[in-house]
Amino acid sequence: MDILRDADIDPAPLLNKRVAIVGFGNQGRAQALNLHDSGVDVVVALRGGSSSSTEALGHGLEVALVADAVASADLVMLLAPDEILGSLYREIEPSIRPGAALGFSHGLAIHFHFVAPRDDLDVFMVAPKGPGTALRSLYQQGDGMIALWAVAQDRSGAARALALAYGRAIGCARAGLLASSFAEECEADLFNESAVVWGAVPEILIAGFDTLVAGGVSPQVAYMECVGELKLIADLIEARGIAGMREAISNTAELGATLGGPRIVDAGVRQRMAEVLTEIRAGKFANALTREEADGYPRLEQARAEARALPVEQAFRSLRPKP
CATH class of the missing domain: 3.40.50.720 (NAD(P)-binding Rossmann-like Domain)
Known part of the structure; x- marks a missing residue:
């Protein structure tokens, strides 16, 4: 291309x-x-x-x-x-x-x-x-x-x-x-938003935070480990690609990624991703978007309120400098 x-x-x-x-x-x-x-x-x-x-x-x-x-x-x-x-x-x-x-x-x-x-x-x-x-x-x-x-x-x-x-x-x-093309850009963008960067990644961050806190780790440490390091990996991938990112981190981190990553993102996750893409191409998301607007955005308003109340958000605010 x-x-x-x-x-x-x-x-x-x-x-x-x-x-x-x-x-x-x-x-x-x-x-x-x-x-x-x-x-x-x-x-x-x-x-x-x-x-x-x-x-x-x-x-x-x-x-x-x-x-x-x-x-x-x-x-x-x-x-x-x-x-x-x-x-x-x-x-x-x-x-x-x-x-x-x-x-x-x-x-x-x-x-x-x-x-x-x-x-x-x-x-x-x-x-x-x-x-x-x-x-x-x-x-x-x-x-x-x-x-x-x-x-x-x-x-x-x-x-x-x-x-x-x-x-x-x-x-x-x-x-x-x-x-x-309009079709390719639309379908790829909606898929990313639903199943990858904007949809799945925040849910993994929240789940990781909740798992550590449930295991006795303080919310602040759990936040720094599961959420705070996201920008670091994003910057490494931007600069070096995924393979280069793995080569730049410690052996400990790389082995952890090699052993743990495929257990989380398994065949079931990949199958559900394929289902999301099929639904997007069939117009299911586009229809949901028009209904949401017609109804006054109730699902989005509820999701925003729920996100603000999450424990991970409280940890985020506790780590911000006081004004």
């Missing part, structure tokens, strides 16, 4: 183009600021009375009402939460210029048909592989965050060039842009 970087990409397709950022959350804020700092004409689309208006203006960004921002743009980036993109697109579609481009940073809305783009629009995706806060901080440091890109609809014949120029402007081509 080719990895495209700054030197491989022509920035010209984005020159003299106006970009409307619709959604000023984690990704929207970072991408708007990075575009602005790259010299792109960018406008943040906000609803009247939005609390984000003061923040955006304070960063030197132009702000306009949603319909006005969209109507003025050559490229409309939909960076609001996935579950509302369908209704949001239907609202703004009459304001989108004929022959304009529609951009996404996640494949879900297109892959699972939340959004059915107008036939005259170019449709592409540039999906940074990390949160917006990191995308912004890396950009400011002169670095970048790797991203996937794809084109779902190329009516102008220039959608690919525009997508790559956009990825360059937000700093991702400093690290690399990898070709993908």
Whole structure:
């Protein structure tokens, strides 16, 4: 798979183009600021009375009402939460210029048909592989965050060039842009969120903490051992890969990993991971997401409350410096 970087990409397709950022959350804020700092004409689309208006203006960004921002743009980036993109697109579609481009940073809305783009629009995706806060901080440091890109609809014949120029402007081509598809990016991302980094890893950390505490270890020591060292292993893997990480740790740690890891992540875990991927591809998660939004997010509210009450969270707070 080719990895495209700054030197491989022509920035010209984005020159003299106006970009409307619709959604000023984690990704929207970072991408708007990075575009602005790259010299792109960018406008943040906000609803009247939005609390984000003061923040955006304070960063030197132009702000306009949603319909006005969209109507003025050559490229409309939909960076609001996935579950509302369908209704949001239907609202703004009459304001989108004929022959304009529609951009996404996640494949879900297109892959699972939340959004059915107008036939005259170019449709592409540039999906940074990390949160917006990191995308912004890396950009400011002169670095970048790797991203996937794809084109779902190329009516102008220039959608690919525009997508790559956009990825360059937000700093991702400093690290690399990898070709993908809306389906591949969506399914892989949802799988990771459900079964690996955002789903399984925190549950393993909590289970490890609880096991040590139940075995008589103090909560603070259990936290440092099971949670506190996570960043260390993440940094080692980022720098050296998984094999390099194992070679960098002590023989004691490496033997423990060799003996203990496969007992935890056994054939049963791998089978359940495969089931999660099958369910994602069948649309089960996408359906659950739309129901959650329609019901007012009760499951997420309950999960957040339960997480704040966990003993591991109490240990975390006890180890933080007092203000």
